Amino acid sequence: MNKNNVNLEDNFKSMDISRISDRSHFDSFLATGKNCWQTTLKLVKKFNGIGLHSGNKVNITIKPGAENSGIVFVRTDLDGDLEKRTIRANYKFVSDTSLCTTITNSFGIQVSTIEHIMAAFNGSGIDNALVEIDNSEVPIMDGSSLPFLNIMEDAGIIEQPSKRRVIKILKVIEVSEGDKFCSFSPSNGSDFSAQIDFESLVIGKQEASLSIEGYGFKEFAANARTFGFMKDVEHMKSLGLGLGGSLDNCIIIDNNEVINPGGLRHKNEFSRHKLLDAVGDIYTAGFRIQGLYRGIRAGHYMNNLLLKELFALASNYEIIDYPDPSLN
Numbered sequence: 001m002n003k004n005n006v007n008l009e010d011n012f013k014s015m016d017i018s019r020i021s022d023r024s025h026f027d028s029f030l031a032t033g034k035n036c037w038q039t040t041l042k043l044v045k046k047f048n049g050i051g052l053h054s055g056n057k058v059n060i061t062i063k064p065g066a067e068n069s070g071i072v073f074v075r076t077d078l079d080g081d082l083e084k085r086t087i088r089a090n091y092k093f094v095s096d097t098s099l100c101t102t103i104t105n106s107f108g109i110q111v112s113t114i115e116h117i118m119a120a121f122n123g124s125g126i127d128n129a130l131v132e133i134d135n136s137e138v139p140i141m142d143g144s145s146l147p148f149l150n151i152m153e154d155a156g157i158i159e160q161p162s163k164r165r166v167i168k169i170l171k172v173i174e175v176s177e178g179d180k181f182c183s184f185s186p187s188n189g190s191d192f193s194a195q196i197d198f199e200s201l202v203i204g205k206q207e208a209s210l211s212i213e214g215y216g217f218k219e220f221a222a223n224a225r226t227f228g229f230m231k232d233v234e235h236m237k238s239l240g241l242g243l244g245g246s247l248d249n250c251i252i253i254d255n256n257e258v259i260n261p262g263g264l265r266h267k268n269e270f271s272r273h274k275l276l277d278a279v280g281d282i283y284t285a286g287f288r289i290q291g292l293y294r295g296i297r298a299g300h301y302m303n304n305l306l307l308k309e310l311f312a313l314a315s316n317y318e319i320i321d322y323p324d325p326s327l328n
Ligand SMILES: [Zn+2]
Pocket: 115, 116, 226, 273, 277
């Protein structure tokens, strides 16, 4: 039996308002605390931005998703059956991790750069949502997750009458390649830690960590921007990539200096961004992780490798209902 199976068709049934519970009053807008019910967006929100690699203007609509549907992308720029234009944000559909995380369905239809919006869904506690997009690339916005998080906050978050499910890590799972390392270990929370080590003096060795359940995403990672080196930017543009990249959506380092006029948002903004990427990539597990993620010099590729290793053995994990805090 496929433990990650979700009923995709449910996602496209019209939302039945009577099935939305009254338990929609959170202490903060975030639903990442000890909340045992599934959540989705309250309102539909439309926005647009520029694709980092294509440079194209991209329109996005985020909508409420049915219970147990998870996060699902639909391409609205293509003709054909809905099923063929639908791509579930699941690690099994990750097809490319070279510059960003790309998912592709069995019909070859893809969406790329999903990690920052996925991080916002994970970090704001949204279990189910439908993302309609008229391009193959999620817009880069300001290079962080904060614009997505703000839009989700504007939409509002409501509970649904199905129990939230989490993937409980039962033992230490590790993957490594060269000097890159990634692991899950058992923990009561949904905790992330990322360490990076760059020769560039501006970055050097730095670490960041957060707890999703402790509302840590917004505070510690959401506004950390993606980064790159000027020499790589020039190379990428010569290959027709990074065409939408600018100092408005990327930290650029040249000669050991951040050249963005406003400088950094945090001294360790680079490791915070790695944390953000991990929160997004690991959410392609299908459910939130109950455990500790650690990444050392890791990126999208290692994050996907870790999920494949996790699901390779049924004794590594257990999918459980999130415990009802009122029963403790
Ligand atoms: Zn990123």
